Amino acid sequence: MGIIEKIKEIEAEMARTQKNKATEYHLGQLKAKIAKLRTQLLEPPKGSSGAGDGFEVTKYGHGRVALIGFPSVGKSTLLTMLTGTHSEAASYEFTTLTCIPGIIHYNDTKIQLLDLPGIIEGASEGKGRGRQVIAVSKSSDIVLMVLDASKSEGHRQILTRELEAVGLRLNKRPPQIYFKKKKTGGISFNSTLPLTHVDEKLCYQILHEYKIHNAEVLFREDATVDDLIDVIEGNRKYMKCIYVYNKIDVIGIDDVDKLARQPNSIVISCNLKLNLDRLLAKMWEAMGLVRVYTKPQGQQPDFTDPVVLSADRGGCTVEDFCNNIHRSLVKDVKYVLVWGTSARHYPQHCGLGHVLQDEDVVQIVKKKEKEDGGRGRFKSHSTAPARISDREKKAPLKT
Numbered sequence: 553m554g555i556i557e558k559i560k561e562i563e564a565e566m567a568r569t570q571k572n573k574a575t576e577y578h579l580g581q582l583k584a585k586i587a588k589l590r591t592q593l594l595e596p597p598k599g600s601s602g603a604g605d606g607f608e609v610t611k612y613g614h615g616r617v618a619l620i621g622f623p624s625v626g627k628s629t630l631l632t633m634l635t636g637t638h639s640e641a642a643s644y645e646f647t648t649l650t651c652i653p654g655i656i657h658y659n660d661t662k663i664q665l666l667d668l669p670g671i672i673e674g675a676s677e678g679k680g681r682g683r684q685v686i687a688v689s690k691s692s693d694i695v696l697m698v699l700d701a702s703k704s705e706g707h708r709q710i711l712t713r714e715l716e717a718v719g720l721r722l723n724k725r726p727p728q729i730y731f732k733k734k735k736t737g738g739i740s741f742n743s744t745l746p747l748t749h750v751d752e753k754l755c756y757q758i759l760h761e762y763k764i765h766n767a768e769v770l771f772r773e774d775a776t777v778d779d780l781i782d783v784i785e786g787n788r789k790y791m792k793c794i795y796v797y798n799k800i801d802v803i804g805i806d807d808v809d810k811l812a813r814q815p816n817s818i819v820i821s822c823n824l825k826l827n828l829d830r831l832l833a834k835m836w837e838a839m840g841l842v843r844v845y846t847k848p849q850g851q852q853p854d855f856t857d858p859v860v861l862s863a864d865r866g867g868c869t870v871e872d873f874c875n876n877i878h879r880s881l882v883k884d885v886k887y888v889l890v891w892g893t894s895a896r897h898y899p900q901h902c903g904l905g906h907v908l909q910d911e912d913v914v915q916i917v918k919k920k921e922k923e924d925g926g927r928g929r930f931k932s933h934s935t936a937p938a939r940i941s942d943r944e945k946k947a948p949l950k951t
């Protein structure tokens with residue numbers, strides 16, 4: 553029996569089993585069995601270089617966004633509108649057969665947008681080009697789930713299920729469960745609060761399913777069995793997802809209003825060019841990029857050419873900023889001066905561990921510079937307002 557058949561069989565058994573206190577342990581075990589099989593399914597088949605075969609596109613820019621959706625929801629039309637790169641669009645399904653990259657220039661940053669073939673129910677099990685599409689979406693920073701506003705609301709759930717089945721977790725944070733495998737000592741199970749979904753016995757049973765007999769488990773929140781399995785599997789990817797409802801030109805205003813009110817959602821029309829600017833703003837915000845401007849001593853920063861950092865990609869500390877400029881820089885840095893929202897006063901002396909925020913201005917003070925004479929340059933505390941960019945041209949930053 554193949555892996556997919558095994559999964560189907562267990563799913564059928566779960567559907568037959570009534571949910572109650574007595575069956576809770578058995579159901580938990582079945583969930584763990586399915587999770588293990590799904591992980592097996594993700595392992596690339598022998599002889600291939602990976603699940604993304606034929607879809608590899610070189611990463612470019614400061615972030616990557618994937619367009620995921622059913623066929624003919626308007627993914628290619630949207631790519632063409634947002635990036636100017638032409639991607640064939642037509643009224644028949646599966647017009648797009650590979651991965652097509654385009655570039656969005658926004659807020660002095662470059663975002664790589666990827667158009668992909670439509671996916672369908674069963675994609676996670678390899679239907680259509682599902683596995684390649686999913687591999688590409690895992691390599692991106694956020695997902696835009698494109699939906700046809702005139703089609704069934706169920707599409708969003710089906711797609712979410714397909715992405716969950718391959719270990720993607722949309723708009724969720726990792727469960728607050730500490731888990732560490734040990735060599736000896738048995739299983740220690742603890743929690744910092746009363747648990748309503750998982751008890752010691754259920755936890756043992758799940759670990760047993762994974763043949764784990766020595767481990768430390770600490771629940772820091774009232775997590776579920778699924779959360780516990782996610783933590784044990786350890787290969788989940790937590791990503792932001794924006795639900796993009798396209799084609800609102802063909803539905804009524806009441807329906808548009810209802811869709812627009814859902815969390816993490818935006819309604820657009822490619823045909824009427826409606827709301828595309830708001831989509832870009834929402835996308836950029838979700839990416840959490842941090843632009844930092846470098847200020848040479850005695851000069852104004854170049855406000856068109858930021859160093860772009862991200863908490864998810866490499867971090868946002870002063871050290872990350874230095875490494876971004878040059879690998880060898882960090883050993884020469886004595887401290888930095890920071891203006892912007894991360895600074896308590898202007899300029900603030902900060903060490904390598906200081907976490908920078910979007911639109912901060914940084915001046916690096918190197919170790920040997922002090923011997924050349926400090927010239928009391930730190931006395932000139934300027935009184936810059938919270939956001940540097942608002943005043944950038946009006947009042948020069950001192951120091």
Ligand SMILES: Nc1nc2c(ncn2[C@@H]2O[C@H](COP(=O)(O)OP(=O)(O)OP(=O)(O)O)[C@@H](O)[C@H]2O)c(=O)[nH]1
Nearest residue numbers: 623624625626627628629642646647648670822823
């Ligand atoms: N009414 C309406 N039609 C649209 C809109 N955007 C795209 N379409 C149409 O929807 C059809 C499908 O568009 P595509 O861009 O090819 O869709 P896709 O999601 O890339 O499709 P596949 O590549 O086949 O998965 C085309 O006929 C488009 O003209 C819109 O905002 N409103």
Ligand SMILES: [K+]
Nearest residue numbers: 624642644647
């Ligand atoms: K199409």
Ligand SMILES: [Mg+2]
Nearest residue numbers: 627628647648
């Ligand atoms: Mg397409």
